[in-house]
Amino acid sequence: MVKNIAVIRGDGIGPEIVEEALKVLNKIAELYGHTFNYIDADMGGCAIDKYGDPLPQSELQKCIDSDSVLLGAVGGDKWNGVPGNMRPEKGLLRLRAGMGVYSNNRPAKIWPQLSDASPLKKSIVDKGIDFIIVRELIGGIYFGEHKTEGDTAIDVLTYSEAEIERIGRIGFETARKRGKRLCSVEKSNVLDSSRLWKKVMHKLAEEYPDVELSDMLVDNCAMQIVKNPAQFDVVVTENMFGDILSDEASMITGSIGMIPSSSLGATSCGLYEPIHGSAPDIAGKDLANPIGTILSAAMMLRFSFDMPNEADAIENAVSAYLDKGYRTADIMSEGMQQVGCKHCGDLIVENLKKV
Numbered sequence: 001m002v003k004n005i006a007v008i009r010g011d012g013i014g015p016e017i018v019e020e021a022l023k024v025l026n027k028i029a030e031l032y033g034h035t036f037n038y039i040d041a042d043m044g045g046c047a048i049d050k051y052g053d054p055l056p057q058s059e060l061q062k063c064i065d066s067d068s069v070l071l072g073a074v075g076g077d078k079w080n081g082v083p084g085n086m087r088p089e090k091g092l093l094r095l096r097a098g099m100g101v102y103s104n105n106r107p108a109k110i111w112p113q114l115s116d117a118s119p120l121k122k123s124i125v126d127k128g129i130d131f132i133i134v135r136e137l138i139g140g141i142y143f144g145e146h147k148t149e150g151d152t153a154i155d156v157l158t159y160s161e162a163e164i165e166r167i168g169r170i171g172f173e174t175a176r177k178r179g180k181r182l183c184s185v186e187k188s189n190v191l192d193s194s195r196l197w198k199k200v201m202h203k204l205a206e207e208y209p210d211v212e213l214s215d216m217l218v219d220n221c222a223m224q225i226v227k228n229p230a231q232f233d234v235v236v237t238e239n240m241f242g243d244i245l246s247d248e249a250s251m252i253t254g255s256i257g258m259i260p261s262s263s264l265g266a267t268s269c270g271l272y273e274p275i276h277g278s279a280p281d282i283a284g285k286d287l288a289n290p291i292g293t294i295l296s297a298a299m300m301l302r303f304s305f306d307m308p309n310e311a312d313a314i315e316n317a318v319s320a321y322l323d324k325g326y327r328t329a330d331i332m333s334e335g336m337q338q339v340g341c342k343h344c345g346d347l348i349v350e351n352l353k354k355v
């Protein structure tokens with residue numbers, strides 16, 4: 001198969017981790033006889049430096065025209081002073097909106113080899129952590145009006161029934177393919193938008209009698225994720241709640257550097273990126289963990305290119321790498337062998353076997 005992949009390296013550790021994911025994709029292409037064409041696109045701080053804009057239309061168009069987008073990360077202190085609508089992260093919000101990807105899916109899964117890295121008690125971890133947070137991505141408060149009038153700042157939170165329904169469907173469909181349990185998270189004791197959210201979810205549930213729907217308030221969910229994460233199968237929630245909860249969920253699995261994500265809309269063209277940021281503190285030091293990006297590439301193969309065997313091959317290679325005791329600094333523990341970002345990528349390529 002021939003696939004065109006738009007590649008956004010971005011800022012900080014972005015270029016380093018993307019390079020390793022491309023090494024892995026190249027090996028997959030060789031093993032399975034595919035052709036992956038990479039189209040470089042600029043976004044974030046590097047685009048501000050080059051074009052004075054975090055995502056010029058030409059770069060967005062490359063992404064829209066591709067079969068999928070692989071992204072490293074954007075942002076950094078260097079661009080802290082630029083006006084709000086020109087910040088590197090604005091490029092990311094515009095990319096998501098421009099691609100029409102309204103669903104962000106983040107697995108929170110503990111790798112057995114890394115169970116010691118979880119900050120949770122062993123008795124909690126041993127019950128298993130394996131759930132997905134489906135987060136609405138292009139609506140809600142992040143996309144509402146933002147303004148400051150005198151000493152008052154205003155951010156507007158809006159959701160329509162249609163916006164809730166389409167993300168709700170992704171939640172139900174995802175649950176249907178897994179443990180058939182969907183937890184809808186909102187703040188319906190306070191917010192009108194959450195009351196609408198709950199109403200739409202329950203109406204949708206009539207179409208999915210095989211999926212068990214439960215409701216949870218977001219503050220309770222934040223507690224339950226650390227108290228009893230094994231209770232969750234699929235969580236569906238709005239943009240800001242999902243942003244915060246998925247970071248919390250990533251922490252209980254041990255390393256933010258290990259977690260991939262996919263963002264999908266109505267077409268198969270998706271946006272794939274690790275959940276972490278550009279980590280300026282370790283940029284250029286060959287210290288970054290590229291596995292979140294490598295697993296994001298695996299998700300791209302599975303969800304956008306319909307290549308489940310190729311995706312399994314990558315996930316098996318990551319598992320074999322961990323089994324052999326290799327660790328980047330962020331997940332290093334006693335008795336393991338520390339490797340840098342480049343070496344990690346090479347070792348995963350070395351362990352890649354055709355499934």
Ligand code: NAD
Nearest residue numbers: 073074075076256257276277278279280281282288289330
């Ligand atoms: P961050 O995720 O970049 O870093 C948080 C901590 O995790 C740091 O100590 C970092 O070294 C570590 N870390 C992150 N990824 C790692 C990896 N792959 N391997 C090893 N360690 C890793 O979050 P931050 O420091 O809050 O943000 C830094 C910049 O990234 C900011 O400009 C922020 O706006 C931006 N950001 C971008 C995205 C994105 O591009 N999607 C997401 C979040 C933050």
